[in-house]
Structures are given as C-alpha cells and as structure tokens.
Amino acid sequence: PVLVPVGAALACYSPAWIDTPDEATWTVRLAAAVLVANLILATLAGLPRSVLEGENLGYKRLGWSTATTILGGILSAAAVLLGWGLVGLAAAALITTLGTGLFFWTVAKAYVPWLGVQRPSKEKLLGFLRLSGWFLSWNLVSRLMRGSDIVILGILASVGLVSEYTIMKFAPESMVNLAAMVVFGATPGLGGLIGASKLKKATAVRQDIMAFSWCLMTAIGACILLWNDSFVTLWVGPEYAIGPVVTLAVLVMVGQYVLLRNDANIIDLTLEMRGKVLLGVLSTLLAIALAALLVGPMDKGIVGLCLGLMGGRSLLSLAYPFLVSRTLGFSPTQDLRRAFRPAIVSALVAVVALAVAQRVAAHTWVGLIGGILLTAPPSALLCFYGGLDGRRRRSLARRVTKAAGFGQMGAEED
Numbered sequence: 001p002v003l004v005p006v007g008a009a010l011a012c013y014s015p016a017w018i019d020t021p022d023e024a025t026w027t028v029r030l031a032a033a034v035l036v037a038n039l040i041l042a043t044l045a046g047l048p049r050s051v052l053e054g055e056n057l058g059y060k061r062l063g064w065s066t067a068t069t070i071l072g073g074i075l076s077a078a079a080v081l082l083g084w085g086l087v088g089l090a091a092a093a094l095i096t097t098l099g100t101g102l103f104f105w106t107v108a109k110a111y112v113p114w115l116g117v118q119r120p121s122k123e124k125l126l127g128f129l130r131l132s133g134w135f136l137s138w139n140l141v142s143r144l145m146r147g148s149d150i151v152i153l154g155i156l157a158s159v160g161l162v163s164e165y166t167i168m169k170f171a172p173e174s175m176v177n178l179a180a181m182v183v184f185g186a187t188p189g190l191g192g193l194i195g196a197s198k199l200k201k202a203t204a205v206r207q208d209i210m211a212f213s214w215c216l217m218t219a220i221g222a223c224i225l226l227w228n229d230s231f232v233t234l235w236v237g238p239e240y241a242i243g244p245v246v247t248l249a250v251l252v253m254v255g256q257y258v259l260l261r262n263d264a265n266i267i268d269l270t271l272e273m274r275g276k277v278l279l280g281v282l283s284t285l286l287a288i289a290l291a292a293l294l295v296g297p298m299d300k301g302i303v304g305l306c307l308g309l310m311g312g313r314s315l316l317s318l319a320y321p322f323l324v325s326r327t328l329g330f331s332p333t334q335d336l337r338r339a340f341r342p343a344i345v346s347a348l349v350a351v352v353a354l355a356v357a358q359r360v361a362a363h364t365w366v367g368l369i370g371g372i373l374l375t376a377p378p379s380a381l382l383c384f385y386g387g388l389d390g391r392r393r394r395s396l397a398r399r400v401t402k403a404a405g406f407g408q409m410g411a412e413e414d
Contacts, residue, residue: 003043007036027086034090038097045101048108048115053191057111068103072096134273138264141280145257145313148288149305156296165302167232167240168247171224172254175217176261191269194327203328207338208396209262214342215383215396217255218349222379223372224251225353230362230371242302244357248350249306256310256317263320270327279319287312345387349379 011032015025075095079088108115120128153162190209193202225248229241267276291308294300300307325332362368384393 003036003040007033007039011036031086031090034087034094038090038094041094041101042097045097045104048101048104051108051112051115052104055112068096068100071099131271131273134277135268137277138268138273138280141277141284142264145280145284145287148284149291149309152288152291152295152305153302156292157301161301164240164242165250165305167236168228168242168302169250169254171228171231172221172247172250175220175251175254176258178216178220190266194269199328203330204395205399206262206266206324206328207392208399210259211342211388211392211396212400213258213262214255214346214387215380217251217258218342218346218383218387219376219380221251221255222349222353223375225350226357226360226375227362227368227371229357230360230368234362234365234368244354246302248354249303253306253310256313260313260316260320263324264316266324267320267327272323272327275323276320279316279323283312283315283319285312286315341389342383342387345383348386349382 011029014020014032015028018028020028072092075092076089079085079092082088084091150162150166153165190202190205193199193205225244228247229243232241264276264280267273287309289308290311291305294304294308298304321335322332325335360371362371388396
C-alpha cells in the first residue's frame with residue numbers, strides 16, 4: 001500500500017527528474033512502472049526465502065538460487081541484444097523476480113509444513129514492527145555505507161573520477177558478492193547453533209567464516225592487483241587503468257567491509273539490533289566526514305576516499321567483534337591474536353603483487369585468462385597454508401567440502 005502511490009509518482013515524474021528527451025518520455029515512464037512493480041513483487045517474493053532461512057533450511061536452495069541469478073543475467077542480455085531497450089531490461093528483472101519467488105515458494109512448501117497465510121494478532125504485529133524497524137534502519141545504514149563513495153566523489157571531485165573509480169572497483173566488488181554467498185550459506189546452521197545455545201560450536205563456525213573470507217579476499221585480491229589494469233584496458237580502454245596502488249587501497253577498503261559485514265550478519269541472528277544500528281550510524285557519518293575532508297579540501301582523490309571510509313568504519317571493525325563476543329562467549333583479545341598471522345601474510349602478498357604488477361601485462365583476453373589461472377592457485381595455497389594454522393585448515397576444509405556437496409556449512413558436526 002505504501003509503495004503503490006510512491007511508485008506511481010516515481011513513474012510519472014521520473015522523465016522530468018532525469019531530463020529525458022521528449023521522444024523517450026513514455027519509455028522511461030513505462031520502464032519505471034515495471035521496476036516499481038518489480039520492487040513490490042520482490043518484497044513479497046522474498047518472504048518464502050526468509051522463511052527458509054529462519055527455519056535454518058537455507059541450504060536447501062543452494063545451487064538452484066544461483067541458477068535463477070544466471071537466468072536473470074541471460075534475460076537481461078537477451079533484452080539488450082534484441083533491442084528491447086529500458087522496458088525490456090525492466091521486464092527481464094520482473095520476470096526474474098517472479099521466477100525466483102515461485103521457486104522459493106515451491107521449496108518452502110516442500111520443507112516447511114506450517115507455511116501459509118494468516119492474519120497476525122495485534123501484539124505480534126506490534127512486536128514485529130518494533131524489530132523490523134531496527135532491521136529497516138540497518139538496511140538504510142548499510143545502503144548509505146556502500147553507496148556514499150560515489151556520491152562523495154561526484155560532489156567533491158569530478159564525474160571523470162567517478163567513472164574511473166566505478167570501473168576499477170568492478171573486480172574488487174566481486175569479492176563482496178562471493179563472500180556474501182559463503183556467509184549466507186553458513187547463516188542457517190549458525191543460527192541453529194546460537195538458538196540451541198551451542199556457543200562453542202557457533203564460535204568455531206564464525207572463525208571458519210572469517211578465515212574463508214580472508215583467504216578468498218587475499219587470493220583474489222592478489223590476482224586483481226596483478227591483472228586489474230590489463231582487465232580494465234581490454235574492457236574499456238587504457239585511460240581508465242589507474243594503477244595497482246590505487247587498486248590496493250580499494251581492495252583493503254572492500255576487505256574491511258567484508259569482515260565487518262560478517263559480524264554484522266551474526267549480530268542479526270542474535271536479534272540484538274539496537275547497538276548494531278546506532279554504532280553503524282555513528283561510523284557511517286564519521287566515514288563520510290573523513291572521506292569528504294580527504295577528497296575535497298585535501299584533494300587526495302580515490303586513495304583519500306578509501307582512507308576516509310576505512311577510518312570511519314574502523315569503529316565497527318572494533319565494536320562488532322565485541323558485540324558478537326558477548327553473545328558467543330569468546331575473548332576479543334584472542335580474536336586479535338588470531339588475526340596477526342593472516343595480517344602478515346596479507347602484507348607479504350600485497351608487497352609481492354605490487355612489485356610484480358609493474359612488470360606484467362596482458363594484451364589479449366586469452367593472455368589475461370591465462371595469467372589469472374597461473375597466479376590464482378599459488379596465491380590461494382599461500383593464503384591457506386601460510387595464513388592459517390593446521391587446526392583451522394582442517395576445520396575449514398571440512399566445512400567447504402560439506403558446502404560443496406550442498407550440505408549446510410554451518411551445521412553442527414557429529
């Protein structure tokens with residue numbers, strides 16, 4: 001009911017807001033209307049997916065949910081190739097959302113006997129609204145946290161720098177999505193352990209999540225440092241390749257975000273949202289202020305942006321592990337000691353990659369793919385054996401093996 005009038009206004013006035021040429025006015029309005037319908041449908045389609053996660057059955061849809069994402073990409077590409085324009089792209093998104101919703105509804109009906117529709121009592125509705133208000137607040141903070149970088153550059157720097165940053169950030173952003181897949185796959189089992197008060201096992205799962213995220217980021221980050229300039233040059237042109245040093249700053253910023261988001265997702269499982277949200281607001285405002293200072297008056301460009309955002313987010317990097325430790329019962333100081341060895345390996349990998357990046361380049365797509373295939377395995381092995389102790393390696397290997405077999409990565413072990 002809220003989205004329908006707001007969406008109608010958005011569809012009606014969007015041509016004026018983006019200064020659309022007269023001949024494209026109704027195309028933009030129709031595309032906006034389809035996207036509004038997609039937004040409303042996505043909210044409803046997300047309910048069975050949330051039910052599966054709440055029942056610790058999220059792993060039941062692993063693999064197939066990835067297939068729906070690939071299907072969406074295929075439909076979008078088809079819309080572009082067939083010349084269907086903005087309306088075709090919007091329709092592809094709508095069809096993908098509809099198909100995803102039907103898929104999750106089918107899976108949820110098969111595994112959750114109580115799934116259905118029922119009018120809630122007033123008490124339950126009010127309690128749900130209070131809790132969901134904190135989740136909504138965090139969602140807004142998270143969006144501001146992830147989207148403020150481009151806005152800061154656009155206002156205080158230049159559109160050209162925004163283009164360079166956005167293109168260069170494409171590969172590092174892929175790490176965020178890969179790490180998110182791992183965390184979401186482990187979340188159902190971790191939620192079950194926390195709910196059953198098996199906190200020692202839950203702590204072990206969190207450590208494995210952090211270890212896997214770190215290995216993934218460092219190994220992929222090494223490849224990005226070596227080959228991102230070549231990738232950008234082949235993709236859009238050499239004028240957008242801005243060098244490995246700036247790429248390193250973006251990689252560190254992205255890596256920090258991935259690790260703090262891991263703990264943010266664990267805090268969600270505890271439903272202790274108030275402290276998380278308030279700290280998030282404070283951290284985001286501080287990050288924006290520092291980044292604006294470094295990009296604007298101090299004219300430090302993309303590196304200044306990254307340093308400012310990392311400075312503000314460091315509050316969460318310190319506070320969120322403490323909030324998680326209060327629930328799971330581990331010592332934050334032990335967490336810091338465990339991070340020392342991976343930090344040394346990360347620094348070593350970065351130094352070596354920076355030195356080699358000055359001497360290598362790929363001039364064809366085949367050469368680029370070959371270079372990545374040659375550098376990825378040794379980077380991954382160095383991280384796995386150099387950054388993790390034997391106990392963590394065995395635990396992580398066991399969980400990854402279970403996840404690869406579509407098991408529940410965070411599930412309790414025998």
